[in-house]
Amino acid sequence: MNVLEHLLLAGLMGGLLLLTTGSVQAQGTKVSALIEKAEAAGIEQSAVTELQNRAQSQGMSNQQLQQILESALDLSDQNLPGQVAIDKALEGLSKGVPADRIIPAVLNIAEGMRQAAEIVDPWMKRPEVQQMMGRPGRSMSQNNYRGQMIRAASKSFVQKIPPGQVKRIFNEIGNKEILSERSAADLLTAINVLPDLPTTSTQPETSASLIVRALRGGFDADKLQQLPSAMKMGQQRSQLPAASVIKGAAQQMEQGTPAKQVLQNLFNGNIGGGPPGNLPPGLERRPDRGNNPGNNNRGGNNNRGGNNGPGGR
Structure with missing residues (x-):
């Protein structure tokens, strides 16, 4: 390679280096501008700073960081x-x-927020909901409540619950009877825990019906928060399918069992309420339900855990 070729190669490499450096600097400048916009849009400065620091320390590119910031700004807009x-x-x-x-997950949740807003916004404008929001003692503004409700509802869309089912539960919790008896916090928690029930992924309509029944049965925000874990414990201790556990819990609510007792029964594996092993008709242990074979009598060995569950006496 002669001197001229060496000079040409060196010039080419230098040009590429300048282009690369310029591109990185441009991306860095764009990230800085997006961070300023995010803070101006009301996004927590500490969270944005933490995101930037973690992204740098964990090898996330400026372009990927841009996508996240742009997604956040699109939502704010x-x-x-x-x-x-x-x-x-x-x-x-x-x-x-x-x-x-991470990027697809962020884009997915952003789309879920947009879908949720299409249901929450009309619901918030209902006169009955406005009346509930106007009661003395509420802890957040209507705008903050709207944001929290959209976040809660977006969880259902992220988990691919059909939009029709999400809309249905909003229609039902918008019932005058429920709105007059339950607080805004109760309704927010109800929407928030819906995706966490064990039947929601396969039978969303069953979970939605249980949530509405729980609200009618006196479940407040605290008790609704415990419902998913109580359902899972009831399924584990009774060895019944999740759908059967929900059916048993719904029957307890229909019979007027207090919310606190329904939860305790579920934690203890007493799906039908009452003493251990008491099952409602149709929920007996059967081989085709995935339970112990050859044990079709009511009650069977359904006292696993007895009254030693959380809070048991």
Whole structure:
């Protein structure tokens, strides 16, 4: 290679280096501008700073960081909680999830927020809901409540619950009877726990019906929060399918069993209420339900755990 070729090669490499450096600097400048916009949009400055620091320390590219910030800003521009996109990215980074998996998750939850807003916004405008929100003693503004309700409902869309089922439960909790008896916090918790019930992924209509029945049966925010774990414990201790556990819990509610007692029965594996082993008709242990074969009598050995569950006496 002669001197001229060496000079040409050196010039080419230098040009490429300048282009690369310029591109990185441009991306860095764009990230800085997006961070300023995010803070101006009301997104928590501490969360944005933490996201930037974690992204740098865990090898996330500026381009990927841009996507997250742009998603958050897009939500904010639509009067939706952009903070959710930042929080989702931070959650992934804290768990060591690769950046190429974090981006789709952020985009998915952003789309869920948009779908949720299409249901929550008309619901919030109902006169009965406005009346509930106007009661003395409420802990948050209507705008904050809207944001929290959209976040809660978006969980259902992220888990692929059909929009019709989500809309149905909002229609039912918008009933005058429920709105007059339950608080805004109760309804928010009801929507928030819906995706956590064990039947929601396969039978969303069953879970939605149980949530509505629980609200009618006196479950407040605290007791609704315990319902998913109580259902899972009831399924584990009774060895019944999740659908049977929900059916048993619904029957207890229909019979007027107090919410606290329904939860205690579920934690103890007493699906039908009453003493251990008491099952409602149709919920007996059967081989075709995935329970112990050859044990078709009512009660069977359904006293696993007895009254030693959480809170048992």
